[in-house]
Amino acid sequence: MPDLATPLIAWYRGAARDLPWRRPVFGAWGILVSEFMLQQTPVARVIPLLEAWLDRWPTPAALAADPPAEAVRQWANLGYPRRALWLHRAAAEIRDRHDGVVPRDVEALLALTGIGDYTARAVAVFAYGDRHPVVDTNTRRVLARALEGRSQPAPPSKRDLAAMAGLLPADDVDAAIVNAAAMELGALVCTARTPRCDACPIAHICAWRAAGYPDTxxxxxxxxxxxxxxxxxxxxxxxxLRESAAHELRQDAVASDWPDAAQRDRALFTLIADGLVEASDGFLRLPRGASA
DNA sequence: CAGTCGTGGTG
DNA sequence: TCACCAAGACT
Known part of the structure; x- marks a missing residue:
């Protein structure tokens, strides 16, 4: 197994972006919110909405004290709005189970709504400095190319965690940097479409490069x-619904111009099933939560 | 395991 | 222009 850690650490020191959640004082709650927002949403779109979110809700308890509708509205156009609902639920779980403190233990993090293998370890590593493998889509692409000689990674698998764990240095701080560096390399250099292999710090040990960049x-x-x-x-x-000043709309007026009425009704049904919309007496609203 | 789930920038 | 892509998670 070639040593990826040493060149990755050296490269990261000089090439890493100055991102808000990498500031030393950002805090576990800020890291957690950033990771929710970064699930399938590009960095550039996350940054302004993350800062607005934390200005409004600087703690999990502050978010949990407001109705979920406010979270969905504040989520704005980040996409996948179920994440706003799940983040609100996770905040309430943190308040109720962990005295309002974002947990450090991976198992406890995994038990929170909306947190999976990636986000749980990202929080444990980047917020608390513990030693775990953090594997996102960037890391999977870097490892697929460097170690397996593939042009694109296989679908996500539990094996990914073990593969990354095998590359981590023993030291906690170094291990966290290698996790971040693998992600950063995938985001900046070892990109999906047009990789910049001439600028890659591990090109000399890359199996994909050695094989002549085959399309696998x-x-x-x-x-x-x-x-x-x-x-x-x-x-x-x-x-x-987000943009409704009255915070409610008549059900027969919502998306009334949608070309396919059956599709619109089906979409509304699933939104209600997901808990993103509530319907009563002919009106639709964002979810106001169980308690008054 | 495979399907589902937003939105906007980009090559 | 339009298919591809983006710090995934849940069912």
Missing amino acids: GDARRKQARYEGSDRQARGAILRA
Whole structure:
């Protein structure tokens, strides 16, 4: 196994972006919120909304004290609005189970709503400095190329965690940097479309480069078309509710111009099932929560 | 395991 | 122009 850690650490020192959540004082809650927002949403779109979020809700308890509707509205156009609901639930769980303190233990983090293998370890490592493998889509691509000689990674797997764990130095601080550096390399250099191999600090040990950059195929799931999809219909309904000054709309007026009425109704049904929308007496609202 | 879930920038 | 892509998680 080639040593990736040493060149990655050296490269990261000089090339890492100055991102808000990397500031030493950012705090575990800020890290947690940033990780929720970064799930499938690009960094540049997250930064302004993250800062607004933390200005409004500087602690988990502050967020949990407001109704989920406020979280969904503040989420704005980040996409996948279930994440706003889940972040609100996680905040309440942190208040109720952990005295309002973001837990440090990976198992406790995994038990929170909306937190999976990536986010749990990202918080434990980047907020608390513990030694765990953190594997995101960037890291999987870097390892697929450098170690397996593939052009694109296989679908996510539990094996990814073990593979990354095997690359981490013994020291906690160094291990955290290697985790961050692998992600950063994938984001800046070892990119999905046009990798900048001339600027890569591990090009000399890259199996994909040694093999002549073969196209090994792409086993990733392809995204469904968005235009005309149920997701677009859901987005239109939720946008109308977010932007409603009265915080409610007549059900027969929401997305009334949507071309496919059956699709609109189906989208609304799933939004209600997801807890993103509440319906009563002919009106739709964002969720106000169980307690008054 | 495979399907589902937003939104906007970009090559 | 339009398909691809983006610090995933849940069912």
